[in-house]
Amino acid sequence: xxxxxxxxxxxxxxxxxxxxxxxxxxxxxxxxxxxxxxxxxxxxxxxxxxxxxxxxxxxxxxxxxxxxxxxxxxxxxxxxxxxxxxxxxxxxxxxxxxxxxxxxxxxxxxxxxxxxxxxxxxxxxxxxxxxxxxxxxxxx
Numbered sequence: 001x002x003x004x005x006x007x008x009x010x011x012x013x014x015x016x017x018x019x020x021x022x023x024x025x026x027x028x029x030x031x032x033x034x035x036x037x038x039x040x041x042x043x044x045x046x047x048x049x050x051x052x053x054x055x056x057x058x059x060x061x062x063x064x065x066x067x068x069x070x071x072x073x074x075x076x077x078x079x080x081x082x083x084x085x086x087x088x089x090x091x092x093x094x095x096x097x098x099x100x101x102x103x104x105x106x107x108x109x110x111x112x113x114x115x116x117x118x119x120x121x122x123x124x125x126x127x128x129x130x131x132x133x134x135x136x137x138x139x140x
Contacts, residue, residue: 005029011040014054027069029105033108043058088111090117
């Protein structure tokens with residue numbers, strides 16, 4: 001009830017939190033995550049091998065928010081590879097509905113690590129500017 005939208009970068013949601021998570025309203029979510037992240041793994045860590053706590057894979061988390069927000073449509077777009085020397089590309093997955101303005105976005109940074117795109121790691125996007133563009137949709 002405090003935040004209008006969230007935008008984790010290389011983030012995850014612990015399984016114990018997800019199990020009890022039942023927001024009273026739709027929550028716009030924008031996740032930016034590298035598929036080769038070696039800190040918060042794309043494929044999750046349900047065995048809690050790293051001691052952070054068990055957490056599911058990114059696709060499961062995105063599906064959680066898509067279901068919670070009752071979004072039935074999806075588009076997928078490969079973003080322009082502006083800097084081929086960074087060794088990564090970005091795929092934009094957008095989940096939406098014709099009956100609500102709440103959306104879930106995922107920037108899947110293919111071969112990206114535990115980085116802040118635009119500052120280090122991937123140079124095809126600027127995470128800070130992208131997040132502001134996302135949040136700007138939900139201002140009064």
